[in-house]
Structures are given as structure tokens and as C-alpha cells.
Amino acid sequence: MGDGGPAAARSPEGGRRLDRTPGAPTPILLVEDLRKSYGTIAAVDGIRFHVAPGEIVGLLGPNGAGKTTTINMILGVLSPTSGAIRVDGLDLARRRCEALQRTNFAAVYAPLPGNLTVSQNLRVFGLLYGVRDVGARVEALLAELDLRAFRDTKTGVLSSGEQTRVSLAKAMLNRPRLLLLDEPTASLDPAIARDLRGRIRGVAEREAQGVLWTSHNMREVEEVCDRVLFLSHGRILLEGDPRTLPGEHGRATLEDLFIAVAREPLALEHA
């Protein structure tokens, strides 16, 4: 699939056209002309993108750009005004449960219920996601994310970093083909954040997961993402390799480019 970047083609409406390479593997996530309007306001304005197997794509943009709205639509908790979402080739609108069976997510604003213990939460969500041999899978994830000491601790009394790890454990329960991470390391100290990035990267490569990752930490994005999409006012403004994209647009760093997108989106759109 042609990923845009500086050379990405534009459709007559100004959106980016998806030029998928013939013979390329089916994308884990395919978003086509996705739009969400509230009255006359377009929160997401006809975006198109994909996430390939084993690829980590950064969804970047200032507050209110439409990132969380996009993620909510991919999670099936917000219906699009128009457009289509395919997860592992399954149309989310028509085969919601099958598509969500292959998806999972972690977000700072969606902690797991604090009144259940860590293992209880993971068992409940394991059943919801149809995980086989839930007990063994929960134990494996508790070990993988260093949560064994908190197995019988109420989730609500954990530190925010520990809760983030519990959310990540829940997000990995069903070995999702598509993993959505909305600022997954926002509340973690740098050491744990780096460690988690490495683990997620490893899982994505090992299990050929597609990962859609939002973050305001541009160094993190450079470290972990294969490709980034810059969203502004509900539209994808830029797309490309986070390590080369700043230079292509005359900026020294990804953070400089982010700030430019936030402050002068029109200048970049017409560049």
C-alpha cells in the first residue's frame, strides 16, 4: 500500500489516495474515507490509511485533531458518519464481533475496574474476548508484564504505571491482530516506558500485529513507530517515516514538525 508521505497522491477531494502494492499482504487495518461529523463540524474528515502486519503506525496530532475519535470508531464505540473500517479484512460495520475479536486496546482514559483484582479483571476480559484457556493466558501475561506480585491486588489501588501495565495485559489477552494504544506510556517513568516500548515492539514483530499508537512524546514515536500519520482538524496532513519526515519538511526534529502541524497546518498542507 502506498503510504503517502511526501509523495503520497491526493484525491480530487484533497484526501490521500491509497495505492496498495499488488500482492501486498492484507492490511491488519484499513480505513477508507472515514468521516465523523457532529452537525456541521467534522471531527474526522474523510481519512484513509492502513496498518500492515507487524507495523507500528503513529497517529499524531494536536489535541482535538481527531485521534481519539478515529480510535473510538475503530473500536466500534462510535459510528462513523460515512466511510469504512476493515480489521483483518472484516468490515467492522457488518461483522463487528468478529472484527473486535481480532482487536484490543489500551488507553489512559479507560482503566480497568478498580474494584476487581488484577487477575479477576483479566479473567473477565479474557472471557469477553473468547480467550481459550484463560487461566494460563492470564498467568503468562502477569509474568510477561511483571504483574505477578499484584495478581490479587485490587486494580484501583495500583500506581498509575502499574495500572497501565494491567491495561496492556488486558490489551494483549486475545493476541489481537490489531492493537490500539492511546498514549500507552503517558503515566510511566522513562525506564518503565522504554521497557514497555521494547516489549510491545517485540510482540508486534513476533505475532505480526498491526499497532496504531498515539503519543505526544515524539522521541518515543521516533523510537517505536515505522510510520506516522499527522492529523490536523480531522484530516491526515502528513504521512511518512518519523525519522526522515522532519527533514523532508524543513524541520530539525519530529517535535518541531508536530508544533508546525499544530500551529500552521495550512502551510504544511499546501507545501
Place this chain on the structure above:
Amino acid sequence: MIALRPRRVAAIVLRQGFLLRGSPARFLPLFAWVAIDIVLWGFITRYLNAVASPAVDFVPLLLGAVLLWDFFARVMHGVTMAFFEDVWSRNFLNVFAAPITTAEYVAGLVLSAVLTSAIGLAVMVVLATAAFGLSFVGYGVAIVPALLILFLFGIALGILGCAIVLRLGPAAEWLIWPIPAVLSPFVGVFYPISTLPRWMQAFSWALAPSYVFEAMRALAAGTPVSWGSLGWGALLATASIVLAGWGFARVYRHAVRTGLVARYSAETVS
């Protein structure tokens, strides 16, 4: 026919089980308040039997009615309590982004209510029979459809309550708790429907429990029960469930369209 996946339904029940197991504050109310009600009305009926005509036995008339009404209220609150757990823990995004259908979710709430209301019913029956001599033999087989109608109506009102809270926001739970108390004057728990003014009677005959309490009073008075009337009550209760389920599905679709599920705590009522 809607296909329900048992594991997803079981997830909702298991969650409720974990919460009840680890929380006396949740477990005690399953039977404590209804037990107090039975004790209170048990003594009231004992007093009334002592001062009133010996021809009237208030135990099946009043204590039996209280037991049935409390059973209905426990069923309804069983459904709404299970739903409120997701409200209180701000868990909608996690649950509704999972591969569960609304039918499976509601089935999980209903099954949770079956289990929790069974505990309340068992405690009430033991207390009412052992301490106050309430006998279900007098009711005969009519007790089975009576319980079934009240159960179905409780489920229907529980689902309706969930829909109201989903639509109006967390604070709307205060509209849900008193629903049984609001309905009790209309359904004639303690008196015949004919006691009510005509406009109230019109409302009463649209509510399934009215047929149950009329039948129970007839049995307590030694007159034959009207099976047709109980059948009508069952039909109304079933229709109530269908309507409530339709209402919940409609509210859920609205919530998905407007983003209310994702930002539920914002209480964006419009």
C-alpha cells in the same frame, strides 16, 4: 433468533460474582432489606390477625403480597445493579469495545439478576414460613405463573432502567431506585384494584403485576383464580421485556452514534 455466546454472557455474570464475593456491602443488601421487610410485615399481619375478624387471615393476604413484591423489586434491582457496576467503574469503553453484543450484555445482566434475586427469595421464603407461618400450599400451582410474571416484569423494568441511565447519564440512577415504590400504589399490592379511582385503574390494568396480586387475593379469599387473567399478565410482562429490550437497543445505538459510550461520564444529554 439471536445467537448468544455463553462465554461472553458468563463474563458479565462472573464479574458480578467477583464483586459480590469480595464485598459485604454488595452481598448483604441482596437479602438484608427484604428480610427486614418480611419481619416488619410479619408482625403487622400477626397484630392484624389478633385484632381483626378471625375470618380473615392477613398472613397470605399481606405478608405473601409483600414477599412477592419484594421479589419483583429484587429482580429489577438485580439487573440495574449489575449495570450500575459498569457505570460506577467507568467501564463502558472497555466492555463495549469488546466483542460482545448488546443482547449478550443484557443476558449477562439478567442472569446476574436471576442469581442475586434467588438469594433474596430464598431468605424471604424461609423467614416468612418459619417465623410467621406463611404457607404456599394455599396459593397452589398459581404461585408458579405469579412468580414468573413478576420475574419477567422485574427484568423488563430493570432493562428499561439501564436504558434510562445510559441515555441520561450516571445521575439518573436516582430515578431508577424508587421505581418499585412508584408503581406499588397502581398494581394493588395491598388492596384490590377496584379501590383505585378510574384513571389509576386504567394504568393498573396495563401493568402485569396487577393481575398477579388480584389472583393472589382471590386465592387467599378462597375463590378460584382466573387463569385467563394470569395469562394476560404473562403476555403483558413478555411484551414489557420486548419493549424494554427494544428501548435499550435504541438507546445504545444513539449512544454509539453520538459518542456517548466513549465519553459516558460527560453526561451529554441532548
